[in-house]
Amino acid sequence: MGKRLPGNYYRRPATELAWDLIGKLLCRRTENGIIKYRITETECYYSEQDTACHASKGKTERTKVLYEKGGTSYVYLCYGIHSLFNVVTGKEGFPEAVLIRGVEGYNGPGKVTKAMAIDRSLNGIDLVTSQELWIEDDGARPEYTAAKRVGIDYATEEYRNMLWRYIIQDGKYKAVQN
DNA sequence: AGATTGATAAGG
Protein backbone atom coordinates (compact mmCIF):
# COMPACT_ATOMS: atom_id res chain seq x y z
CA MET A 1 0.00 0.00 0.00
CA GLY A 2 1.07 3.53 0.62
CA LYS A 3 4.57 4.54 1.54
CA ARG A 4 5.30 7.33 3.98
CA LEU A 5 6.78 10.36 2.27
CA PRO A 6 10.46 10.82 3.18
CA GLY A 7 12.05 13.98 4.52
CA ASN A 8 13.56 15.06 1.24
CA TYR A 9 10.10 15.06 -0.35
CA TYR A 10 9.24 18.11 1.74
CA ARG A 11 12.47 19.97 1.00
CA ARG A 12 11.00 21.52 -2.12
CA PRO A 13 9.18 24.80 -2.77
CA ALA A 14 5.60 25.03 -1.47
CA THR A 15 4.50 26.01 -4.96
CA GLU A 16 5.56 22.54 -6.08
CA LEU A 17 4.41 20.57 -3.03
CA ALA A 18 0.95 22.11 -3.21
CA TRP A 19 -0.03 20.29 -6.40
CA ASP A 20 2.08 17.24 -5.66
CA LEU A 21 0.22 16.61 -2.40
CA ILE A 22 -3.04 16.36 -4.31
CA GLY A 23 -4.16 12.72 -4.11
CA LYS A 24 -1.76 11.83 -1.29
CA LEU A 25 -3.06 10.13 1.85
CA LEU A 26 -3.18 12.10 5.07
CA CYS A 27 -2.82 9.58 7.90
CA ARG A 28 -3.75 9.97 11.55
CA ARG A 29 -3.46 7.52 14.42
CA THR A 30 -6.41 7.60 16.78
CA GLU A 31 -7.46 5.44 19.70
CA ASN A 32 -9.71 3.57 17.29
CA GLY A 33 -6.94 2.84 14.83
CA ILE A 34 -5.34 4.53 11.87
CA ILE A 35 -7.50 6.62 9.56
CA LYS A 36 -6.49 7.84 6.12
CA TYR A 37 -8.01 10.52 3.95
CA ARG A 38 -7.06 11.44 0.39
CA ILE A 39 -6.11 15.07 -0.01
CA THR A 40 -8.40 16.85 -2.47
CA GLU A 41 -7.60 20.52 -2.08
CA THR A 42 -4.53 22.51 -1.09
CA GLU A 43 -3.28 26.05 -1.03
CA CYS A 44 0.27 27.29 -0.86
CA TYR A 45 1.74 30.18 1.07
CA TYR A 46 5.15 31.23 -0.01
CA SER A 47 7.72 33.71 1.34
CA GLU A 48 7.48 36.96 3.26
CA GLN A 49 6.63 38.71 -0.01
CA ASP A 50 3.37 36.78 -0.20
CA THR A 51 1.03 39.18 1.59
CA ALA A 52 -1.43 36.36 2.28
CA CYS A 53 1.19 34.41 4.19
CA HIS A 54 1.27 34.82 7.95
CA ALA A 55 5.02 35.26 7.76
CA SER A 56 4.67 38.37 5.59
CA LYS A 57 4.52 40.48 8.74
CA GLY A 58 7.67 38.92 10.06
CA LYS A 59 8.62 36.14 12.39
CA THR A 60 6.44 35.90 15.48
CA GLU A 61 5.73 33.37 18.18
CA ARG A 62 2.91 31.96 16.08
CA THR A 63 4.55 31.91 12.68
CA LYS A 64 8.04 30.76 13.63
CA VAL A 65 7.11 27.20 12.71
CA LEU A 66 6.76 28.34 9.09
CA TYR A 67 10.50 28.90 9.06
CA GLU A 68 11.23 25.33 10.07
CA LYS A 69 12.52 22.79 7.59
CA GLY A 70 10.15 20.92 5.31
CA GLY A 71 8.13 18.13 6.85
CA THR A 72 7.11 20.06 9.95
CA SER A 73 3.42 20.52 10.69
CA TYR A 74 1.90 23.94 11.29
CA VAL A 75 -1.44 23.83 13.07
CA TYR A 76 -3.06 27.20 13.60
CA LEU A 77 -6.31 28.13 15.33
CA CYS A 78 -8.30 30.43 13.07
CA TYR A 79 -11.21 32.67 14.09
CA GLY A 80 -10.99 31.14 17.54
CA ILE A 81 -12.91 28.14 16.25
CA HIS A 82 -11.14 26.22 13.53
CA SER A 83 -7.83 24.43 13.55
CA LEU A 84 -6.08 24.66 10.20
CA PHE A 85 -3.46 22.12 9.23
CA ASN A 86 -0.47 23.11 7.11
CA VAL A 87 2.60 21.27 5.93
CA VAL A 88 5.78 23.33 6.16
CA THR A 89 7.98 22.87 3.11
CA GLY A 90 11.35 23.92 1.75
CA LYS A 91 14.47 24.51 3.77
CA GLU A 92 14.96 25.93 7.23
CA GLY A 93 14.90 29.72 7.48
CA PHE A 94 12.51 30.36 4.58
CA PRO A 95 8.77 30.66 5.33
CA GLU A 96 6.60 28.52 3.09
CA ALA A 97 3.80 26.05 3.72
CA VAL A 98 0.90 24.19 2.11
CA LEU A 99 -2.52 24.48 3.69
CA ILE A 100 -4.66 21.33 3.48
CA ARG A 101 -8.02 22.83 2.53
CA GLY A 102 -9.88 19.61 1.94
CA VAL A 103 -9.73 15.82 2.04
CA GLU A 104 -12.03 13.23 0.50
CA GLY A 105 -15.45 13.61 2.09
CA TYR A 106 -14.57 16.80 3.96
CA ASN A 107 -14.36 20.12 2.15
CA GLY A 108 -13.10 23.01 4.22
CA PRO A 109 -9.89 23.23 6.24
CA GLY A 110 -11.74 23.42 9.55
CA LYS A 111 -13.69 20.25 8.81
CA VAL A 112 -10.55 18.39 7.86
CA THR A 113 -8.94 18.95 11.23
CA LYS A 114 -12.16 18.19 13.03
CA ALA A 115 -12.57 14.90 11.20
CA MET A 116 -8.99 13.89 11.95
CA ALA A 117 -8.85 15.21 15.52
CA ILE A 118 -5.99 17.55 14.66
CA ASP A 119 -5.46 20.35 17.13
CA ARG A 120 -2.72 22.71 18.19
CA SER A 121 -1.03 20.02 20.25
CA LEU A 122 0.22 18.69 16.90
CA ASN A 123 1.78 22.03 15.97
CA GLY A 124 5.45 21.73 15.12
CA ILE A 125 5.68 17.94 14.94
CA ASP A 126 7.80 16.15 12.34
CA LEU A 127 5.63 14.43 9.73
CA VAL A 128 8.52 12.18 8.75
CA THR A 129 8.94 10.51 12.13
CA SER A 130 5.64 11.13 13.93
CA GLN A 131 3.50 8.18 14.96
CA GLU A 132 0.47 10.46 15.25
CA LEU A 133 0.26 12.17 11.89
CA TRP A 134 1.94 11.62 8.56
CA ILE A 135 1.40 11.52 4.79
CA GLU A 136 1.60 8.50 2.48
CA ASP A 137 1.86 8.07 -1.27
CA ASP A 138 -0.06 5.17 -2.78
CA GLY A 139 0.82 6.07 -6.34
CA ALA A 140 -2.36 7.91 -7.22
CA ARG A 141 -1.85 10.79 -9.64
CA PRO A 142 -5.24 12.45 -10.02
CA GLU A 143 -5.97 15.37 -12.30
CA TYR A 144 -6.19 18.74 -10.63
CA THR A 145 -6.96 22.33 -11.49
CA ALA A 146 -5.48 25.58 -10.25
CA ALA A 147 -7.53 28.47 -8.90
CA LYS A 148 -7.19 31.68 -6.97
CA ARG A 149 -6.87 31.42 -3.23
CA VAL A 150 -9.80 32.31 -1.00
CA GLY A 151 -10.29 33.90 2.38
CA ILE A 152 -7.35 36.23 2.02
CA ASP A 153 -9.01 39.55 1.23
CA TYR A 154 -6.40 41.34 3.27
CA ALA A 155 -3.66 40.38 0.84
CA THR A 156 -2.57 42.70 -1.95
CA GLU A 157 -4.24 42.26 -5.32
CA GLU A 158 -1.07 40.86 -6.84
CA TYR A 159 -1.08 37.93 -4.45
CA ARG A 160 -4.85 37.50 -4.29
CA ASN A 161 -4.70 36.68 -7.99
CA MET A 162 -2.01 34.05 -7.67
CA LEU A 163 -3.18 30.62 -8.83
CA TRP A 164 -1.92 28.95 -5.69
CA ARG A 165 -4.95 26.84 -4.89
CA TYR A 166 -5.19 23.33 -6.26
CA ILE A 167 -8.34 21.19 -6.45
CA ILE A 168 -8.64 17.52 -7.39
CA GLN A 169 -10.66 16.81 -10.52
CA ASP A 170 -13.23 14.46 -9.19
CA GLY A 171 -16.61 16.04 -9.81
CA LYS A 172 -17.86 14.51 -6.59
CA TYR A 173 -16.26 17.16 -4.44
CA LYS A 174 -16.63 20.43 -6.19
CA ALA A 175 -15.03 23.34 -4.45
CA VAL A 176 -16.69 26.70 -4.07
CA GLN A 177 -15.70 29.14 -6.73
CA ASN A 178 -14.07 32.48 -6.14
C1' DA B 1 -25.30 38.58 3.98
C1' DG B 2 -24.62 38.30 9.15
C1' DA B 3 -23.24 36.26 13.61
C1' DT B 4 -20.12 33.87 15.85
C1' DT B 5 -15.50 32.75 18.20
C1' DG B 6 -10.97 33.00 20.91
C1' DA B 7 -5.92 32.86 20.11
C1' DT B 8 -2.59 36.05 18.47
C1' DA B 9 -0.06 40.36 18.04
C1' DA B 10 0.57 45.12 18.58
C1' DG B 11 0.12 49.17 21.31
C1' DG B 12 -0.30 51.83 25.87
Next chain:
DNA sequence: CTTATCAATCTT
Protein backbone atom coordinates in the same frame (compact mmCIF):
# COMPACT_ATOMS: atom_id res chain seq x y z
C1' DC C 1 -3.71 45.45 30.50
C1' DT C 2 -6.80 46.63 26.00
C1' DT C 3 -7.87 46.50 21.25
C1' DA C 4 -8.08 44.92 16.44
C1' DT C 5 -7.47 41.21 13.42
C1' DC C 6 -8.30 37.03 11.28
C1' DA C 7 -5.59 31.06 5.88
C1' DA C 8 -13.80 29.74 8.54
C1' DT C 9 -18.23 27.88 9.31
C1' DC C 10 -23.01 27.89 10.23
C1' DT C 11 -27.38 29.89 10.06
C1' DT C 12 -30.71 33.42 7.97
